[in-house]
Amino acid sequence: MIALGIFLHSVGGFAAGSFYIPFKKVRNWAWESYWLVNGILSWIIMPWIIALLTVPGLISILREASKSSIFWSYLFGLLWGIGGLTFGLSMRYLGMSLGYAIALGFCAAFGTIIPPIYFGTFGDLITCASGLTALGGVLVCLAGIAICGWAGMSKEKELPDEKKKETISMEKPSGEGKRILVVEDEERVLEFTINGLDRSGYVVFAAANAEEAKKIFKKEKGNFHLVLSDVVLPDESGIELVEEFISQKPDIAVLLSSGYTDHKSRWPVIQKRGFHFLEKPYTLNDLLCVVQDLAA
Secondary structure: OHHHHHHHHHHHHHHHHHOOHHHHHOOOOOHHHHHHHHHHHHHHHHHHHHHHHHOOOHHHHHHHOOHHHHHHHHHHHHHHHHHHHHHHHHHHHHOHHHHHHHHHHHHHHHHHHHHHHHHOOHHHHOOOHHHHHHHHHHHHHHHHHHHHHHHHHHHHHHOOHHHHHHHHHHHOOOOOOOEEEEEOOOHHHHHHHHHHHHHOOOEEEEEOOHHHHHHHHHHOOOOOOEEEEEOEOOOOEHHHHHHHHHHHOOOOEEEEEEOHHHHOOOHHHHHHHOOEEEEOOOOHHHHHHHHHHHOO
């Protein structure tokens, strides 16, 4: 049984440490949307399935439970859900490494100390070996938080001014929910652009080619403040694509982007049409400055 317990604990630790990774692959979704899907599946559907499979007579047990037990279960479940929501926000704004270190470190520390204080048994912790060991673990957690914080501040001091400006831009969302359609066939560039705009408060829709972009544009009835498109796409010119969008919605803002060798031959057309242009590779600060002006 000890080996089984260690195994299950290891599986739980692995799941807790990796469940957020798939969210990075979700496109066209706001943070609130994919966190809601995760919450419904993880905290409502799966617990019922597992409980029904492992607890004999589950429904009967719940029916016989006292009202006070049900009330406190719901209350603490609600509080836990709020904690899960804020935990997700910490992952979004701090990143997985720093967010996990701070959030789980504090959870472990307060989770160990608060119950003995509440029940008046905190004095017992400092009078026995097991209690001292638990308090030692709390100190290790707090030390880990301090080290992570120190590492973060040290990294910030080493950043050049341009990178600091990018960080500030990301910390102060300016998108105000404005809708942007991003058309980009390079996966890394697309992911970089989506993450930067999403964290700055924009609602981002992504397409990897012109055909996909047209479907999104039609589905959303052209309800976009800005279209950001690569000049060179696999199935059509980005210039032709945005011209088609403008014919359907004349007041939509357009921003074209490409590398120097790609746009060199098309530069006269871009100038003639009066399209705004952002050359690759661009920094997040460059992107946000241009987008903020065009989507205003």
